[in-house]
Amino acid sequence: MTRIPHETSGEPNPLRELTLDRLRCRTSTKWRTYPDDVLPLWVAEMDVPLAGPVRRAVTDALELGDTGYPAGTAYAEALAAFADKRWGWSGLAVERTSIVPDVMLGVVEMIRLVTGAGDAVVVNPPVYPPFFQFVGHMDRQVVRAPLGPDGRLDLGVLEDAFRRAVSGGRRAAYLLCSPQNPTGAVHTADELTEVAALADRHGVRVVADEIHAPLVVGDVAFVPYLSVPGGENGLSVMSASKAWNLAGLKAGLAVAGPASAADLARMPEEVGHGPSHLGVIAHTAALRDGTAWLDALLAGLRDNRRLLADLLARHLPTVGYRPGQATYLAWLDCRALGLGDDPAEVFLRRGRVALNSGLPFGTGGAGHVRLNLATSPEIVEEAVRRMAAAVGGPA
Numbered sequence: 470m471t472r473i474p475h476e477t478s479g480e481p482n483p484l485r486e487l488t489l490d491r492l493r494c495r496t497s498t499k500w501r502t503y504p505d506d507v508l509p510l511w512v513a514e515m516d517v518p519l520a521g522p523v524r525r526a527v528t529d530a531l532e533l534g535d536t537g538y539p540a541g542t543a544y545a546e547a548l549a550a551f552a553d554k555r556w557g558w559s560g561l562a563v564e565r566t567s568i569v570p571d572v573m574l575g576v577v578e579m580i581r582l583v584t585g586a587g588d589a590v591v592v593n594p595p596v597y598p599p600f601f602q603f604v605g606h607m608d609r610q611v612v613r614a615p616l617g618p619d620g621r622l623d624l625g626v627l628e629d630a631f632r633r634a635v636s637g638g639r640r641a642a643y644l645l646c647s648p649q650n651p652t653g654a655v656h657t658a659d660e661l662t663e664v665a666a667l668a669d670r671h672g673v674r675v676v677a678d679e680i681h682a683p684l685v686v687g688d689v690a691f692v693p694y695l696s697v698p699g700g701e702n703g704l705s706v707m708s709a710s711k712a713w714n715l716a717g718l719k720a721g722l723a724v725a726g727p728a729s730a731a732d733l734a735r736m737p738e739e740v741g742h743g744p745s746h747l748g749v750i751a752h753t754a755a756l757r758d759g760t761a762w763l764d765a766l767l768a769g770l771r772d773n774r775r776l777l778a779d780l781l782a783r784h785l786p787t788v789g790y791r792p793g794q795a796t797y798l799a800w801l802d803c804r805a806l807g808l809g810d811d812p813a814e815v816f817l818r819r820g821r822v823a824l825n826s827g828l829p830f831g832t833g834g835a836g837h838v839r840l841n842l843a844t845s846p847e848i849v850e851e852a853v854r855r856m857a858a859a860v861g862g863p864a
């Protein structure tokens with residue numbers, strides 16, 4: 470697969486466009502969960518205005534009263550063109566896709582297609598906490614295959630988990646987070662090829678959550694799971710939601726490989742009733758016309774990663790931070806600060822800064838926090854200042 474370098478554009482950095490006062494007018498969960506003296510850098514929402522093409526598509530629809538039910542395959546076509554241009558992957562076939570209400574509900578439906586009640590679903594903690602909640606809610610057993618100390622897949626641990634998952638002859642799925650939230654690891658083609666071989670050897674079906682795929686840093690290649698040798702019977706769920714901040718305009722796309730098309734075809738028709746027409750319009754516009762905006766965002770995130778690394782080195786030098794290869798989330802190892810298993814609680818109480826506690830991310834999460842970098846450099850600076858003040862370090 471050839472990798473096409475991201476374009477540079479004249480777009481302004483979207484992370485610098487909104488003031489804290491404007492952001493505090495928002496009514497979404499990031500801004501309404503804590504009182505106004507708390508600086509929120511937790512849930513995966515971004516402090517950006519909508520990309521111009523998305524805003525225009527949605528406002529045009531509103532002006533027209535185009536608020537009925539979704540129709541057609543424009544979302545899938547836009548994603549297929551984006552995947553081809555961005556990742557050099559021409560294998561996304563529109564006829565092997567299906568719209569789903571959002572990524573997590575898509576994941577649930579995909580897991581239902583390939584497993585039954587009581588079967589196992591393998592996950593890689595530390596990982597996006599709803600993986601545990603949704604898998605539990607659908608009566609499947611979570612089998613843990615923790616990441617290695619480098620925050621990447623440990624293939625030996627994964628194989629052992631696959632063995633346990635299928636023991637007794639049960640069916641099993643592997644819910645792969647690609648790229649990984651919270652460590653920001655981008656799985657390589659070699660790793661994913663090995664995953665596919667292990668899954669095949671043990672009869673485990675792979676469901677890849679690829680929601681963060683557009684958010685890889687410039688010189689790293691995102692590899693779609695369905696594109697690797699052996700990935701043909703995988704299932705993937707993709708969305709423009711994270712990269713263009715569209716969680717409030719829900720829509721996702723389930724994608725099957727050539728050997729899993731029959732599975733996807735069994736997905737109940739009513740699942741496609743979930744996504745909203747406005748969501749589909751927004752996601753389609755983002756993928757089709759929003760790449761210049763995305764590139765400006767990625768440049769801003771690159772600067773914020775560097776800024777965070779500098780600030781931590783200066784104010785909280787014992788905090789471990791390995792800038793991720795993707796996502797806008799920073800996974801911080803705070804164990805050396807001596808704040809116990811839940812440093813986020815201390816940062817909130819003493820520093821009035823809201824970060825995600827590492828604990829719900831599962832094994833490997835104790836003593837860690839997740840910080841959301843999709844904000845202005847000023848807010849990143851203020852957050853680190855508050856964190857340092859909370860632990861009595863230099864402010």
Ligand SMILES: Cc1ncc(COP(=O)(O)O)c(C=O)c1O
Nearest residue numbers: 513571572573597650678680710
């Ligand atoms: C890995 C991962 N999957 C899914 C989601 C949620 O996506 P959706 O709102 O489309 O269900 C998130 C949100 O942060 C995420 O990080």
